[in-house]
Amino acid sequence: MTTQLTAEAKATAQAWIDEHLEQLTEWHTRIWELAEPAWREYRSQRWYVELLRGEGFEVEDGSAGMPTAFSARWSNGEGPTLLTYAEYDAVPGNSQAASTSEEPREGLSRFAPGHTDPHSALGISTLAGVLATKHAMQQHGIGGTLHYTGEPAEKMHGSKVVHGLRGYYDDADAIVSFHPFYMLPLCNTARWDTQCGAYYSKVYSFVCDHPESWQRSSADPNSPIPASHSAARAPGANVALMQMYTASRTMLDSMLPATGGWSFSDAILTDGQATADNLPQRVARIQFSWRTPDIEMAEHILAVLDRNAQAAAMMGHCEVEERWVARSRPGRTNHAMAEVLYANLEEVGAPSYGAEAIEVAQEIQRSLGLEPSERPFLAETERLIAPQEAERLLREHMPAWQRNWTSDDYVEMSHYAPLVRFYVSRPALQPVEGVGPYPAWVMNALGGIPATIAPTIVTAGKTVAGTFLDLLTRPELLAAAKAEFEERVAAKPIPALLPADFEPPIDLPWPDYAGAGDDRRW
Secondary structure (H helix, E strand, O other): HHHHHHHHHHHHHHHHHHHHHHHHHHHHHHHEEEEEEEOHHHHHHHHHHHHHHHHHEEEEHHHHHHHEEEEEEEOOOOOOEEEEEEEEEEEOOOOOOOOOOOOOOOOOOOOEEEEEHHHHHHHHHHHHHHHHHHHHHHOOOOOOOEEEEEOOOOHHHHHHHHHHHOOOOOOOOOEEEEOOHHHHOOOEEEEOOOOOOOEEEEEEEEEEOHHHHHHHHEEEEEEOOHHHHHHHOOHHHHHHHHHHHHHHHOOOOHHHOOOOOOEEEEEEEEEOOOOOOOOOOEEEEEEEEEEEEEHHHHHHHHHHHHHHHHHHHHOOOOEEEEEEEEOOOOOOOHHHHHHHHHHHHHHHHHOOOOHHHHHHHHHHHHHOOOOOOOOEOHHHHHHHHHHOHHHHHHOOOOOOOOOOOOOOOOHHHOOOOOOOEEEEEEOOOEEEEEOOOOOOOHHHHHOHHHHHHHHHHHHHHHHHHHHHHHHHHHHHHHHHHHHHHHHHHHHHOOOOOOOOOOEEEEEEEEOEEEEEOOOOOO
16 A cells, blocks of 8 residues: 555544544543443443444454453454553542542542552553544545453453453554553563563462361360361461461562662452451451562572462461462563554654643642642653653663563463553642652643543554554564564463463452442442
């Protein structure tokens, strides 16, 4: 196809996004307000499914056995299959209204979930790109298939591992992965060499099913309540959990060297601990998640945790049940894809915050007792940085031996097709000298206010559409990306870390709302 056709198609897609911006920001507000946590994004997923069906997509509701996932396809005849995705999970403990002062969303506890990254903008931005591409394909007779997946539980690396194992990415010719920026220098750029690393997450459940066997006295035939005296003295599941928690935290320095940017976190899943005062706690669950530059480091932490779990179970007179949440490989880079995408990001330009957005930011500064700044937004949010320069700056913070840094679940997708990971700025304020960082609620609030989040949606949506249209109309670009992908796989094959029949942990007691419809409580 001609270069002129590609340019005309891109102009058509960009015009569609401009014309639908008000609608796009309304859609974003809807997902942002729903703010449903991992594996429990029922209404957010339903919204996407219904909208995509209305747009002519064939949608599999609850793909790969995950009730809050989906897989949507639309085809305009022969051509490549291009994939991108939505995320829509929120984070418990971060409820924040779309306002210029700290306050939870109406009717909810401040400990209810909120969109922190925000994944609400991630999903609506890629949706804008997909719908704009579809419109341009129809207007200009461009063949190909758009594959759009709904990916729940990103904060746990939840769905992409499962979708990948079930073959949902197998026919993709190329994948575009977007995320609002969350650290410098990765702002308004694409990743180059240093992709995200490995991520492991596992739940250990301590179960005290036989407390009556803790003491021999339980077998005394003369005791009127022979089991209870013994059972009440069994340590129980909470003791095992606390032993697991304290041992694992105490041993952090023994797990890995204090270099390489690895991290370790935990969460206690609260079901089953409350009980009568004459019985031990029957079940207690703790989740550990760790991010490492490579698989070898992740496996070493796993070995320590597994040993700790067995020891803690023995101390608490429990059995231990283990359940994987995620086990992700480090990501694969693709320079050809990064070059195509960044060329489109350059064409679109960095986000720009207008008078209304500046006024919002200044009102936040006033609410914090600060003097309003003439240009309150972080300077890097309104300028581009080339992938190679971002890579150079990123490497300044890393040991020479380290190949991967931080963690995000797009990495699994990069093992199925050529993938580019890119970041567009989300609204963030420039720190005031001598004052320190802004509180977390500020960034969360800015992510929900239409005037401040719209530039992210516009820039990212147009970049996705432009990249897709290049790949659809210029076969040499896609061929180069595929050749590079095959070379990298051949040079360093990394098989999946979980079995093909791995079941997502949707049945565990993840945080959720109570109530139905608009009557939601946390």
